[in-house]
Amino acid sequence: MSRDNPTPQKFTCPLLEIRDLNLDFGTPRGRVHALHNVSLDVPAGQVVGIVGESGSGKSTLAYTVMGLLAENAEVTAGSIVFEGRELLTMPAQARRSLLGDRLSMIFQDPMTALNPVRTIESQMIDIQHHEQVSRSEKRARALEMLHRVGIPDPQSRIGAYPHHFSGGMRQRVCIAMALLVKPALLVADEPTTALDATLEVQIIHLLKDLQKEIGCSILFVSHHLGAVAELCDRVAVMYAGEVVEQGAVRDIFHNPAHPYTRALLECDPGRIKKSTRTLPTIPGEVPSLLATKVGCIFRSRCRHAFDRCEQENPVDHPIGFDHVARCHLLVEERLVPA
Ligand code: SF4
Numbered sequence: 001m002s003r004d005n006p007t008p009q010k011f012t013c014p015l016l017e018i019r020d021l022n023l024d025f026g027t028p029r030g031r032v033h034a035l036h037n038v039s040l041d042v043p044a045g046q047v048v049g050i051v052g053e054s055g056s057g058k059s060t061l062a063y064t065v066m067g068l069l070a071e072n073a074e075v076t077a078g079s080i081v082f083e084g085r086e087l088l089t090m091p092a093q094a095r096r097s098l099l100g101d102r103l104s105m106i107f108q109d110p111m112t113a114l115n116p117v118r119t120i121e122s123q124m125i126d127i128q129h130h131e132q133v134s135r136s137e138k139r140a141r142a143l144e145m146l147h148r149v150g151i152p153d154p155q156s157r158i159g160a161y162p163h164h165f166s167g168g169m170r171q172r173v174c175i176a177m178a179l180l181v182k183p184a185l186l187v188a189d190e191p192t193t194a195l196d197a198t199l200e201v202q203i204i205h206l207l208k209d210l211q212k213e214i215g216c217s218i219l220f221v222s223h224h225l226g227a228v229a230e231l232c233d234r235v236a237v238m239y240a241g242e243v244v245e246q247g248a249v250r251d252i253f254h255n256p257a258h259p260y261t262r263a264l265l266e267c268d269p270g271r272i273k274k275s276t277r278t279l280p281t282i283p284g285e286v287p288s289l290l291a292t293k294v295g296c297i298f299r300s301r302c303r304h305a306f307d308r309c310e311q312e313n314p315v316d317h318p319i320g321f322d323h324v325a326r327c328h329l330l331v332e333e334r335l336v337p338a
Helices: 060-068 094-099 120-126 137-146 169-182 197-214 224-233 247-256 257-267 307-313
Strands: 016-027 030-042 047-051 072-083 103-106 184-188 217-221 235-241 242-248 314-321 323-326
Touching: 016 060, 030 047, 030 072, 030 242, 030 247, 047 060, 047 224, 060 072, 060 103, 060 184, 060 217, 072 247, 103 169, 120 169, 137 169, 169 184, 169 197, 184 307, 197 224, 217 224, 224 247, 235 247, 235 257, 235 314, 242 257
Parallel strands: 047 217, 047 235, 103 184, 184 217
Antiparallel strands: 016 030, 016 072, 235 242, 242 323, 314 323
């Protein structure tokens, strides 16, 4: 018995709605404010990318949605509504039952995501535990999905262990497992980071095809802007735990408004026209998230910073249809065209 995903028309509100989310990690050095005032929607049937430097909070946000955070994490404010239900106050068992059913995840490292002492077959059958069908039917589905993700001769490979597969093939197996359950939302945390460039392109195309076929939404975390441009409908740019800009992929890539988004795009090797031996970087470092700061979180690295940036936190400012950025320059209409 298969469970088709709800069509996009079935939910009038976004499939996933994150509002004003704050999350801290308790550490011996104090509380680390890992997410600050994060609001983000994932509409049904769409792919939403999250980009930003390492330490910007991308993966923390993904793990928060999945409810897979470390014990020292504490959500201090906000809400995460998925299919109309608040995840943060949901009983633990009810939330767990969503995993591998309505919500599934692809992790960055396929070797640690798979159980090394169990065959692919047993893991792919186990992940279908929500399905009321026979073991042979589950196996047939697993074979079909392995074939779909490009594993050659799945009939003979399904009995192998993860270490029998290359890194690219292991990630294909992980994608097959994540999509086998026909989730409503797939959270993909840097799924191509451990792969070489050729494999990355293949995996992106595979994800794109399968997303269309299954009709699920994807929350796609990546630091690779080219992959995000290729796969996503919408993009959220994160910096130091905040979403500083978000909008349709064409707006973010062709009409970026926040100085951080612009700097990030300027550093993208795929957009550098001249041949160079030195790749550009954004001067300075991501600030410590230990203290609560007043003012713009990007001000120490921003070449446009002015007095107001020190004194006041910027808030989301609408730029166009469904395109917002947090920067005082936009309110004061001082930002020069990119
Ligand atoms: Fe730069 Fe100020 Fe805008 Fe922050 S608010 S990005 S510091 S100009």
